[in-house]
Structure formats: C-alpha cells, structure tokens
Amino acid sequence: MNGVITGLALARERLRGNAPPIILSLGTLMLGAIGRLERQSDAGSAPDDVLSGAAFGIAIPLLAYLVSERACDGKRLDHSVDGVARYGTNRRAALVGVLLASALSSAIGGALLAIGALFGAHAPHSTTLLSDLRASVGIALIAGAVYALFFGATSLFGKRGGGRKWALIIDFVFGAGSSTLAMPWPRGHVRNLLGGAPIADLSQTSAWLALALIGFACVALSVARTPE
C-alpha cells in the first residue's frame, strides 16, 4: 500500500505546476467556442456534434495522452518509477499509483472539457442542458480514466515509451470503425456510449463493461510486464 501511495505522490508532484491548469482552461474555452459555433450552424445537433467530434474524439484522448506523458515524466511507465524503486519501493505498486493519479487527473480533466463543450453547444436556458451534463460527465469520467490507463500501459512498448504515441494513432485509425478491429481500443466504445455507431452491435451496457475491461487489462498488463 505504501508503494501505491508513493507512486501517487510521485505522479502528483509531476502533474503539479502552471502548465496543466492553463492547458485545461484553454481546452475548455476552445471547446466552448466550438460548441457555440456548432449551435450557430445547427442548434439541434450542436451538443451531439461537439461531444462526439471535438470533445470525445480529439480533446479527451489528447488530454489523457498529455497527462500520461507528464505523469510518467516522458518515459516508459516502468522506468518512470525507477526514482522511487531505487529506495526500495515495489515498482509494481508504484506504477499502480502513477496510473491511478493519471486516471484521476484525466477523468476530472475530461469531465471539465465535456462541461465546457456542452455549455457552448446549449443555449443559456436550455431545458436539456442538465440531463446532457449528467450523461456526458459520467462518460467523460470513464473515458478520461480509461484513456490514461491505456496510454500508461502502451508506454511499456518501445525503448523510450514510443508505444504511447502509436496507441494514440492506432486508436484514431482503428477505433473509428465499427468492426471487431475497433474492439480493443477505447474510441469505439466511447462513441457507442454517446449514441454513435456501436462496435459489432454491442449494447451500451456492454460498452461500459468493455471500457472497464480495457482499463483493468491495462493495469494488469502494466503490473505483469514490470519487475518488482
């Protein structure tokens, strides 16, 4: 348990600073602006368009990527905990701490981005704003967390964690489809939860489970590939 707390503390120190809140604020404002533009062109479909396009399609995966990169100090996930492992902390426990910290930060950041997008896409006194917020924030929380775990685990591939970059690209390319090829990547399941085309006709409940499974598999893979 001490190792997990140490990993959490390590990631918290790395995520501290002025850059993360500035980037998050700018992202939220930008999504708000995009939502407003969408509303001006078609008020009816603006919330759906901004959420499935700019927010969940681009901003949340990018945010999770940046959070994972920063929490790991730009290194592979296992090497990112070498600093504390040297003093006797179990690497596996410490990396679980780093993954938890990055998942939590990404989840909160993702929720803020979704809120910004919805506030832009809805008219100020819209009656559907609250219900949209309720549904989208929940999806943003899990999407942010799963993406962060996904990028953390994939950083274990490649000498310098290059797997993380490839994962971002592969998610964009393969996750965009609806075939079984899209199954292992978070994108298609998130799209399903937002009301888009499902992967292999999976229900929305299955999409929630699939995302949870991807997150769990990422943690298990990270632990299995790292020495004590």
Added chain:
Amino acid sequence: MSELRFEAVRHAELAYVNAAFNAGTHVVVGSEGDGTSTLIAITTGMFEPAAGRVRLDGVAPWSHAATRRRIASSCASEVLLPARDVAAAIALALRARGEVRSGKGVLDDAGLAHFAAKRVSALTPRETRAIALSLALSHREPALLALHDPLSLVGIVQEDFVTRTLRERSDAGAIVLCTARRMEDAARLGGEASAIERGTWIAPAYAQPPLGAVTLRVHTPEPRRLAARLSEAPDISGVEWAGGHELLVHGSELERVAHSVVANARAEVIRITALKADAPTLEALAAARAALARAYYERSAATGSATRPS
C-alpha cells in the same frame, strides 16, 4: 554476514567484473570512463546488467524491492525526486524507503540544512550529489552502502561526517563499497583497495607487477648462434626462434634485456640489423597500473598511520 557478488557482469563500460565483497570498507580506484559510475549504478538495482548477475545476499536487487530497501547509494549523476523543495524531495525518498522522518532532519545531520527550502531545479549537479550522499548516509541499517567518489563532495559535505558515518556503518556489519578517482581519497576512505581499468576488474590479490612481460624482437643474419649465446645470459628469461632472421627475446626489464642482447652479440661478433620492443598487452598494462596504484595506496596508508597524531 552480508555479501555482494558480481558474477561475470558486463554492462556499458564494464567489460567483465567477477568479484565478491563482504562486510567492511572496499574502495575501487578508477575513473568514470573505467566504469566506476556504472559499477555503482548497477549495484543499486536501478538497472539490470546487460549480462551476468549482481546479487546481494543471493538476491538480485534489480527485481527485489526488499533488497533494494537495504541499499543506500549515491551515484555519479543524481536527480532528486520531483518536489516543491529539497526537503520535500528527501521526504518523498524517505517515504519510498519506508521511513517516517523529516527531510530537513536528514539535511541537518549532514550540515546541509541551508538547502532545505531551495528548489530542486536550482541545485548544481554537485550539490544534488551531495544531497543524495546525505540521504544515503542517513540510512540507519543498510546492508550495502554504494557510493561514487564520496570524498569528491568534500567542501559541500564535511569529510569528517562522511568518513565517520562510513566507519560506523562498516563496523555495524554493512558492506561499504566506494569508488575513488584519486589515490589520496582511497587512502582517506581506508579499507581494502582494488582497481577497475577499462571496465575490467582487478582484484587486490592479482594487482601485482607482471614478470617476464617484456619481449624484444631481434633481427640478425645469425639467429641460431645468438640464440645459443642468449640462452645462457642471466637477464634473459627465454628465447624463441621460429626460423628466419628474427629472434623473440623475453625478459623482465626492457633496458636490461636490450643491454644483454647487444653485449652478447658484440662478444660473439654477431651483427644486429634491427632491435624492436613489442608493445605490452592491455592486460599487462592494466595489471601494472593497478599494481602501481596499490603501491601508492599502501605507501600513503602507511605514511598516514605513521604520521597520524595519537
């Protein structure tokens, strides 16, 4: 009793290290280019050696957290853990070690309290190493203290604090493994000295001057007659003739061998057309350098103990 063992280790500059260390102080003389920094780094368990094994009490620190917890180390290049200030970085390292202590207390003990509130990024590399050294020396019950050139940090850290703490840990049964670039530092650290030369480990017992290591190539029109004469010469340990006009003459000192060859050729009126010394092997050079280093070390240790005030 603890034992640190390197089994046929090859990693970066380290070409081949096969050595064992028991409780007590051990100083490895050599430069970073020779592999001293890598030796300490792989001892800490931060890296897995590319080949061979490093074991502390039979367990590889690389893959065993509890073993790493018994190791205190300071490397050639240090990076403190991320934190607001130096005291917080040390507190995080102490937490990683499973100790509940204040970072300021560790700095206080080493006389480095003035660094406590400083930002980690504002430290010079040497200051960072000094703080890492103070953290290593703060370990209360280490099985192994692996320190890279600790006396090079004197000026920031008090020499008396370093040597006293090392003596205490060594007396308590820990293995104290230090590297030193200078012989004077090795003498001040005390303990058993060995050397590392171009990545090759030279244990104290083998660091002796090479005998019969000089070879002279002699070209003459009458090699058989000269060989017969030289085989009885006292300064010549061996003569080889494989046909042709060249003789290989072996001895222990180049000048004596050359003098003997010329004197015997003159006495027999044999013409010498060329005389050339063979370059010694790298192993012979390494052994000679280590022997020299050890001789300096022993002399300075003897002088130090003779002149030390009672």
